[in-house]
Amino acid sequence: MYKIETKKNIAENIFCMDVIAPYIAKSALPGQFVIVRTHEQGERIPLTVCDFDKNKGTVTLVIQVLGASSKKICEKNQGEYLSDITGPLGNPSEFIKYSDEQLHSKKILFIAGGLGSAPVYPQVKWLGMHKVKPDVIIGAKNRNMMIFENEMRCFAENVFATTDDGSYGFKGLVTDMLEDLIINQKKKYDEIIAIGPMIMMKFVSLTTKKYNIKTTVSLNSIMVDGTGMCGACRVSIGGETKFTCVDGPEFDGHLVDFDEALRRQTMYKDQEQQANCKCVSNLFN
Amino acid sequence: MANKIPRVHAREQDAKIRITNFDEVCYGYSADEAILEASRCLNCKNPRCVNDCPVNIDIPEFISQIAKNNFVQAAGIVAQYSSLPAVCGRVCPQETQCEGSCILGIKNEPVAIGKLERFIADWARENNLNFLEKAQSNGKRIAVVGSGPAGLTCAYDLVKIGYDVTIFEALHETGGVLAYGIPEFRLPKKTVVAHEIENLKKTGVKIETNIIIGRTLRVDQLLDEEKFDAVFIGTGAGLPKFMNIKGENLNGVMSANEFLTRANLMKAFDQNYDTPIYAGKKAVVVGGGNVAMDAARTALRLGSEVTVVYRRTEVELPARREEVIHAKEEGINFSMLTNPVEIIENEKGWVKAIRCVRCKLGEPDSSGRRSPVIIPDSEFNIETDVVIMALGTSPNPLIASTTEGLQINKYKCIVVDSEGQTSRKGIFAGGDVATGAATVILAMGAGRKAANAIDKYLNQNK
Numbered sequence: 001m002y003k004i005e006t007k008k009n010i011a012e013n014i015f016c017m018d019v020i021a022p023y024i025a026k027s028a029l030p031g032q033f034v035i036v037r038t039h040e041q042g043e044r045i046p047l048t049v050c051d052f053d054k055n056k057g058t059v060t061l062v063i064q065v066l067g068a069s070s071k072k073i074c075e076k077n078q079g080e081y082l083s084d085i086t087g088p089l090g091n092p093s094e095f096i097k098y099s100d101e102q103l104h105s106k107k108i109l110f111i112a113g114g115l116g117s118a119p120v121y122p123q124v125k126w127l128g129m130h131k132v133k134p135d136v137i138i139g140a141k142n143r144n145m146m147i148f149e150n151e152m153r154c155f156a157e158n159v160f161a162t163t164d165d166g167s168y169g170f171k172g173l174v175t176d177m178l179e180d181l182i183i184n185q186k187k188k189y190d191e192i193i194a195i196g197p198m199i200m201m202k203f204v205s206l207t208t209k210k211y212n213i214k215t216t217v218s219l220n221s222i223m224v225d226g227t228g229m230c231g232a233c234r235v236s237i238g239g240e241t242k243f244t245c246v247d248g249p250e251f252d253g254h255l256v257d258f259d260e261a262l263r264r265q266t267m268y269k270d271q272e273q274q275a276n277c278k279c280v281s282n283l284f285n
Numbered sequence: 286m287a288n289k290i291p292r293v294h295a296r297e298q299d300a301k302i303r304i305t306n307f308d309e310v311c312y313g314y315s316a317d318e319a320i321l322e323a324s325r326c327l328n329c330k331n332p333r334c335v336n337d338c339p340v341n342i343d344i345p346e347f348i349s350q351i352a353k354n355n356f357v358q359a360a361g362i363v364a365q366y367s368s369l370p371a372v373c374g375r376v377c378p379q380e381t382q383c384e385g386s387c388i389l390g391i392k393n394e395p396v397a398i399g400k401l402e403r404f405i406a407d408w409a410r411e412n413n414l415n416f417l418e419k420a421q422s423n424g425k426r427i428a429v430v431g432s433g434p435a436g437l438t439c440a441y442d443l444v445k446i447g448y449d450v451t452i453f454e455a456l457h458e459t460g461g462v463l464a465y466g467i468p469e470f471r472l473p474k475k476t477v478v479a480h481e482i483e484n485l486k487k488t489g490v491k492i493e494t495n496i497i498i499g500r501t502l503r504v505d506q507l508l509d510e511e512k513f514d515a516v517f518i519g520t521g522a523g524l525p526k527f528m529n530i531k532g533e534n535l536n537g538v539m540s541a542n543e544f545l546t547r548a549n550l551m552k553a554f555d556q557n558y559d560t561p562i563y564a565g566k567k568a569v570v571v572g573g574g575n576v577a578m579d580a581a582r583t584a585l586r587l588g589s590e591v592t593v594v595y596r597r598t599e600v601e602l603p604a605r606r607e608e609v610i611h612a613k614e615e616g617i618n619f620s621m622l623t624n625p626v627e628i629i630e631n632e633k634g635w636v637k638a639i640r641c642v643r644c645k646l647g648e649p650d651s652s653g654r655r656s657p658v659i660i661p662d663s664e665f666n667i668e669t670d671v672v673i674m675a676l677g678t679s680p681n682p683l684i685a686s687t688t689e690g691l692q693i694n695k696y697k698c699i700v701v702d703s704e705g706q707t708s709r710k711g712i713f714a715g716g717d718v719a720t721g722a723a724t725v726i727l728a729m730g731a732g733r734k735a736a737n738a739i740d741k742y743l744n745q746n747k
Contacts, residue, residue: 023501037457043551043559044457069559084457086495224551224560227455227497228681229465229523230543234534241527241534246683260534263634267536271561 001081005058012144013065014115015074016050022057024049024087030123031093031218031250034059035226037084038076043069046223046245048119049088050148059085062118062147068275089226090249093123093193094216103127106190108134109181110156111174111204113196114141117148119218120195128155135187136160137177139196143168174200175207182211189213194253198262205253215253219244222267235261292394293322300614304585307469307554310611311375311400316356319404323352325389326396333386334398339730342366344383344398351401360409363402364416368441368485369434369729371410371477374403376467376575377726378605410480419488423447425743428513430498430684433461434725435519435716437482438732439739440490446740450490451513455497458550461521462717462725465550466542468579470586471608474549499683504691508711515711515739518699519732522678522717528571532628533674537565537636541572541580541675548583564589565670569639571625572675573597578608580673581617591617592667596624596644596657622646624657626664628672638666680718688712696721705735706742713739 005018024034028049035044051060065071076082095103108127112120117138127134135158140146142165152159161169162177170177174196181187192215194204201217208215221233221244233244236257242248296312297303303310314322326348334344343362350359363370379385379399387395409416427443429436432454440450458464463478472478486492498504498520507513525540527533544562547553551560564587570580573595581591593612595602598621602609613619622644631637643663646655685693692700692708698721699714701707707714715731717723 023496027501041552041558043561072559084495086455086457086497086501088500089497224543224546225456225465227500227523227683229525230546231525231527231540232543236534241529260634263536264534268561268563271563275559275561 001083002085003081004076004078005056007076007078010062011147013074014145014147015063015065017061017063017076018053018056018058019061019082019085020057021059021085024059024085025052025057026054028052028059028088029092029096030126031096031119032088032090033119033226033249034061034085034087035089035223036061036073036082038069038072039083042072042083044084044224044226045069045073046089046220046226048115050118050121051125052122062115064115067272086226089245091247093126093250095123095191096126100130103130103132107188108132108191108193109178109187109189110134110136111139111178111192111194111196111200112136112148112152113139113174113194113200114145115147116194116196116200117152120193121148121151123193124152124155133157135181135189137162137174137181139163139174139177139200140168141165173203175203178204178207191216193217193250198258198265201253201256202258202262205256205258209254216250217253217256218249219251219256219261220249221245221261222265232267234264290321290325292325292397293318295397295400300611300616303470304615307586309473310470313407314400314404316408319351319401320354322397323348323401326352327388329388333388334383337382337386339382339726340366340733342383342402347405348396348398348401351405356405356408357414359405360414361416363405364409367729368417368438369481369725370402371406371481372434372463372472373726373729374399374401374406375472375477376605376724378724380606382726410476415484415487417441417484417488418445420445420447422449425449425514426451426512427739428453428507428511428516430504430516430518431455431461431520431716431718432459432482432492433463433519433521433716433728435521435718435728435732435735436461436517437485438729439517439519439715439736440732441485441488442733442736443739444488444490448740452490452492453496453498453502453507454492454494455520456550457494459492459494461519465546466576466579468545468549468583470582471579497683499687504684504688504712514743515713517705517732517735517739518684518707518712518714518718519716519728519735520681520684520718521728522722523681524679524697525674526676526678527674528625528676530625530627532630532636535628535630535636536634537563537670538628538672538674541570541576541673542678544580544673545576545583548587554583554587562587563671565636566590567669568592568671568673569594569667569669570673570675572677573602573604574675574677575604575608576677577675578604578612580675582612582615584671584673585615585617589671592620592669593617594620594623594625594639594641594667596622597654598622598646601654620667622657624659625672629666636670636672638668639672640664640666678717678722680721684718703734704738704741705731706738711742713742
């Protein structure tokens with residue numbers, strides 16, 4: 001059992017939790033994720049690690065209420081326990097292996113869409129701690145859904161906020177912002193790391209391909225065990241099948257078959273909808 | 286004469302009923318049935334069954350105690366050799382091991398050694414007998430990685446001679462393949478598996494779940510930081526194989542590992558559990574081993590019409606005979622001498638059919654089995670919603686790739702000597718991670734050998 005040390009509601013339907021898991025806190029690196037099982041009957045759900053504190057032995061999880069299982073996690077309160085948390089899973093971000101020279105010679109742009117700010121934040125922070133200041137685009141539906149903006153500002157050179165409805169910052173999609181930076185503001189980027197909804201990562205990759213900028217995406221495929229056992233997270237990378245959990249989660253955005261990845265995310269859509277209905281009707285019983 | 290008695294067949298759930306539930310198929314023997322079956326044993330002076338048992342259980346002796354109604358003694362004898370008898374009695378391929386060499390089998394049916402082992406283990410459990418021993422601690426600490434059959438056996442053999450043992454398990458549940466791989470209807474999780482693991486815990490073995498060695502902690506950290514004196518790696522063969530044919534990433538195609546993990550570990554067949562599972566209206570299972578049978582029979586119980594596709598004939602099916610018989614009784618279709626070449630999609634990117642070719646048997650290959658030869662122009666489609674690939678598994682590379690100097694072979698198996706010693710001092714391995722996918726009992730045998738080797742190694746290093 002793993003205690004929820006703190007829980008905060010950071011945006012509409014988005015919660016942030018510090019969970020006591022000392023081994024994970026000690027070994028986690030930017031780019032990795034965990035798998036959580038809320039209770040005995042629960043699913044194993046992959047979640048991004050947004051931060052970790054080796055001294056306190058905590059990992060910070062950010063969860064958005066989307067379906068039955070994410071709702072069950074978010075219903076857990078401070079002081080309560082999660083049945084299981086395991087990790088860190090997946091490979092750390094590529095740049096943590098870069099030499100200081102490599103790090104300082106590159107201008108990196110992060111593109112964080114929606115909940116994608118959560119996994120982007122530890123990467124920006126890691127670079128900041130290594131005295132490298134990346135730029136960050138944060139995209140959200142509206143002002144109330146924007147997360148980690150202030151935290152990113154502590155470590156980034158520039159943070160560009162965009163909202164779909166224009167309620168805050170630039171009005172438009174992250175790809176519009178990206179083209180504005182490249183074309184109008186004449187920004188030069190050596191590498192782009194985009195994390196967010198699959199469809200956003202697809203269009204970011206299509207855009208950066210035009211400008212021939214190296215692009216890394218972090219995939220959120222369906223998984224069961226997260227250790228390479230089940231193969232539910234299969235993705236095609238440059239025509240080759242890879243497992244997101246052990247070969248990723250970060251891949252070259254220009255090689256990912258996004259249409260297949262989008263389709264594979266809908267594998268259990270019918271069952272999930274049924275579970276959501278069950279979950280809602282339970283609320284009224 | 287004792288050997289004139291025909292083999293006593295264990296009672297089973299009726300096929301029509303059992304396909305609607307996940308309860309165990311075989312009820313096992315009653316005490317009277319067990320005594321009668323035990324009376325068939327000739328008590329050979331030179332028992333071949335013992336040699337063919339990977340853990341060399343004194344089979345004639347425990348059977349003769351059952352025949353004499355001395356159940357406590359019988360259970361005690363089995364417990365000396367195996368810490369998981371209720372599991373082995375259910376899942377061992379007895380027909381190629383102990384029962385395969387039974388003298389009675391030459392003219393008649395062999396003694397039902399497996400069913401008797403199961404009977405005595407179940408009887409001991411129902412009567413709250415626990416033979417596992419605990420010894421005075423010698424102060425040395427061993428880390429066992431993986432809580433499957435190899436790890437559990439290694440752990441028990443070490444704890445009973447005084448070692449302080451901690452098992453690290455990557456999943457949230459202990460048991461390895463016993464938990465995620467073998468279905469409830471063949472191996473009940475709560476009554477059998479959980480019970481055997483609880484007994485082990487009573488001997489002082491500690492089990493840490495949710496720790497992935499190679500990610501959460503590395504093997505070298507276990508030795509250097511966590512101060513274990515030796516490490517045993519029994520992480521099995523968990524990585525699924527695919528065919529690399531067109532259409533394999535369509536929605537509705539999955540590995541048997543995924544399908545069975547959802548059903549067994551995550552209990553997706555039970556409506557009270559959240560994990561989804563999809564078996565379609567029709568399912569095709571590709572492969573002929575125990576895992577293929579398990580996946581097929583699970584899909585059937587979830588309401589699907591199931592066809593098993595296998596490229597050789599029934600004679601070559603690697604599955605336990607009992608599983609094949611059960612699958613047939615339950616109405617699984619078998620398409621033999623059939624090999625998939627492509628999976629065909631519908632307009633939404635889901636499986637519509639699987640395209641196969643017919644084969645005939647050619648010359649025997651290196652494994653001694655006759656290899657399938659494709660018949661030209663024999664392509665045909667089988668319509669289906671789901672394709673489950675049960676083509677075997679290979680070891681997970683996570684530990685080898687994060688442990689410097691740990692040698693692996695071309696099959697990604699950890700290289701060990703006959704005792705389980707790896708290329709690194711203080712690190713031992715055994716079971717599927719060293720041999721590639723095999724059986725529960727062979728993994729147990731390897732766990733036992735490695736326990737002896739670890740004891741020898743630590744005594745040399747005094």
